[in-house]
Amino acid sequence: xxxPVIMAGGSGxxxxxxxxxxxxxxxxxxxxxxxxxxxxxTRLDKITTDAPIVICNEEHRFLTAEQLRQIGQLxxxxxxxxxxxxxxxxxALAAFYAVNSGSDPIMLVLAADHVIxxxxxxxxxxxxxxxxxEQGKLVTFGIVPTGPETGYGYIERGTEIGTVFSVERFxxxxxxxxxxxxxxxxxxxxxxxxxxxxxxxYLEELKVHRPDIYAACEKAxxxxxxxxxxxxxxxxxxxxxxxxxxxxxxxxxxxxxxVIPMDxxxxxxxxxxxxxDVSDKDDNGNVHHGDVMTHNSRxxxxxxxxxxxxxxxxxxxxxxxxxxxxxxxxxxxxQDVKKIVEELKSxxxxxxxxxxxxxxxxxxxxxxxxxxxxxxxxxxxxxxEKLSIQMHHHRAEHWIxxxxxxxxxxxxxxxxxxxNESVYIPVGAVHALENPGKIPxxxxxVQSGAYLGEDxxxxxxxxxxxx
Numbered sequence: 001x002x003x004p005v006i007m008a009g010g011s012g013x014x015x016x017x018x019x020x021x022x023x024x025x026x027x028x029x030x031x032x033x034x035x036x037x038x039x040x041x042t043r044l045d046k047i048t049t050d051a052p053i054v055i056c057n058e059e060h061r062f063l064t065a066e067q068l069r070q071i072g073q074l075x076x077x078x079x080x081x082x083x084x085x086x087x088x089x090x091x092a093l094a095a096f097y098a099v100n101s102g103s104d105p106i107m108l109v110l111a112a113d114h115v116i117x118x119x120x121x122x123x124x125x126x127x128x129x130x131x132x133x134e135q136g137k138l139v140t141f142g143i144v145p146t147g148p149e150t151g152y153g154y155i156e157r158g159t160e161i162g163t164v165f166s167v168e169r170f171x172x173x174x175x176x177x178x179x180x181x182x183x184x185x186x187x188x189x190x191x192x193x194x195x196x197x198x199x200x201x202y203l204e205e206l207k208v209h210r211p212d213i214y215a216a217c218e219k220a221x222x223x224x225x226x227x228x229x230x231x232x233x234x235x236x237x238x239x240x241x242x243x244x245x246x247x248x249x250x251x252x253x254x255x256x257x258x259v260i261p262m263d264x265x266x267x268x269x270x271x272x273x274x275x276x277d278v279s280d281k282d283d284n285g286n287v288h289h290g291d292v293m294t295h296n297s298r299x300x301x302x303x304x305x306x307x308x309x310x311x312x313x314x315x316x317x318x319x320x321x322x323x324x325x326x327x328x329x330x331x332x333x334x335q336d337v338k339k340i341v342e343e344l345k346s347x348x349x350x351x352x353x354x355x356x357x358x359x360x361x362x363x364x365x366x367x368x369x370x371x372x373x374x375x376x377x378x379x380x381x382x383x384x385e386k387l388s389i390q391m392h393h394h395r396a397e398h399w400i401x402x403x404x405x406x407x408x409x410x411x412x413x414x415x416x417x418x419x420n421e422s423v424y425i426p427v428g429a430v431h432a433l434e435n436p437g438k439i440p441x442x443x444x445x446v447q448s449g450a451y452l453g454e455d456x457x458x459x460x461x462x463x464x465x466x467x
Contacts, residue, residue: 002130003105003199004044004052005094008037008064008112009084013341014271014334017325018303021353026112027063030269031279037064037112038071043119047108047126051075053094054112057084062361062464065229074229082235087193088249089241092206092217093233095199100221106133107202109195109246115278117265125262129196132164137258138205139196140167140251142189144263148179151270151335153191153247155259156182167257170247189259192266195246202250209253216241227465272318272334276301290321301331323356323366361464362387363440375452381406381441386434388462395449395456397425399433404441407434430460 012025019025025036032039041052051073056064058080068074079093091109098105108126116122129139142155150173158168170191174182182188207214220237251257267278279287279301286294290304297311303320311319318334320327329337344352357366362385369376381387381404389409399406400422408417409432410425416436417423425431427449435441459466 001050001103001105002048002126003050003094003098003103003107004041004048005091005107005109006037006040006052006054006112007087007090007109008054008056008060009081009090010111010113012113013338015269015275016337016341017320017322017327017351018305020351020355022059023063023355023359024060024113025269027060027067030275031115034071035067036114036269037067040110040112040114041068041073042071043116043122044108046123051077053077053079053097055079055081055090055094057081061230063359066359066361068229076226076229076231078229079231079233080227082233082238085238085241085243087246088206088210088244089213089217089238091195091202091246092213093221093238095202096217096221097224097231098199099203104198104200106130106196106198111193111268113269114192114194115265115267115269117278118263121262121264122266125260125264126196128163129260132162132258132260133196133198133201136198136201137164137256138201138251138254139164140257140259141192141194141196141262142259143192143266144261145183145188145190148176148183149190150174150176150179151274152268154179154182154188155191156188157259157261161258164258164260167251167259170252189261190266191247192262193268195251201256205250205254205256210242210244210249212242213244213249272301272320272329272337273331276318276331299331325351361385363435365445368444370452373448373450373452375447377445377447378402379441379443379445381433381435381443383435383438383440386463387432388457388459388464388466389430389432390457390459391428391430392449392456393428393458394451395447396427397431397448398446399423399425400444400446402442402444404435404439404443405437406441406443407436408432409434 008026010024011021012019015025027035029035061080064078132139153173154171156168157165159166216237220233223234225232267274269275276287281287285299287301291308292302292304293310296313298315301318302309305322309321316331318329363380363382366378368378401417401419403419406417408415408423410429
């Protein structure tokens, strides 16, 4: 049995403004028909039919569940990390969970935010790795380098063992000269961050080399609770777990590590330039998404989320336009996008964390307009879903139904509000909104009052367990 374990906890700040803290790159459609998380799972179609274990943080739990539901892979299989503790503890949680469930599967550990263009080559490497994982080896996948990349760590191969190699050493991201020497030697691979091993073998090695992480994760997974589609671990035990990567904690220390070369068009899409690298281009080397027009422009990446973006006489640039932000950068400067994100965060600006369109477990809302003492949102409620029973101290609300039917409760009165009808919710009124129909409910919400922040919500009842 192969059990995919998908790590989906990253923040992806280098792909701002598309990737935000509350909606990072693994949940975006960047280079495929599905999101990066969905593509990671669907490329396993010939390897296993079992639903994966997905590990994510608390803030992204409903995003994760919705994306798994869309591809038929939601099966009470999301483990929530109370805090981020890097990859070694995250994988330990999955391993303990599997073993405690009465099985000892071979775990295929993958990141949710990688691009792999050659699915067949990837699947062939996984099949080959299975043989060695069954023998008790801890397998890592080394990417055959296409150039002297300084943004990746490297793995030096050692002795040939059948069709794989022992791991001589892991090395950190090198400078250009060192990376060039690695590529010329032919003995180094990019470190992909993908692994395969039996669950019990990983735990055995973790217990030997990092008994502190082993003990903390064993305690955390020993007291789980079920919450909808999520598995919650003991929060205090996991908070006390040391932070470390699987490379440092286990793979660099074990004597049973082997590396399998993989040449599958892999990229961790760590920047806009790397996304340009793996994307299909036109005759002028341009990559376009959305409504884009160009003249005398070459080798650019242009993303238009809403409205027209036009370029004239520019080469080697990245232009990304979203509903609330525009990024323009040279391709050779994209690593510094994170400095803008850091500045946004230090100034507590919403663009660091949220898009204008925000997803919730019941649907989504788009903040269409805002000014002094008013805010306008377009709200979409999925069929059968319901917002929390709540009230506001500082704002009143008008709801205008655009399509569908709303079941509206205000204090003790409940009524149906249909297309082209509206309803008023006074300040302090206890209210709720539900979509009882079979199609999405679309409505316009106009808020007015002295304070319009999202934290002016007093929840009395919430089916999604939010405070």
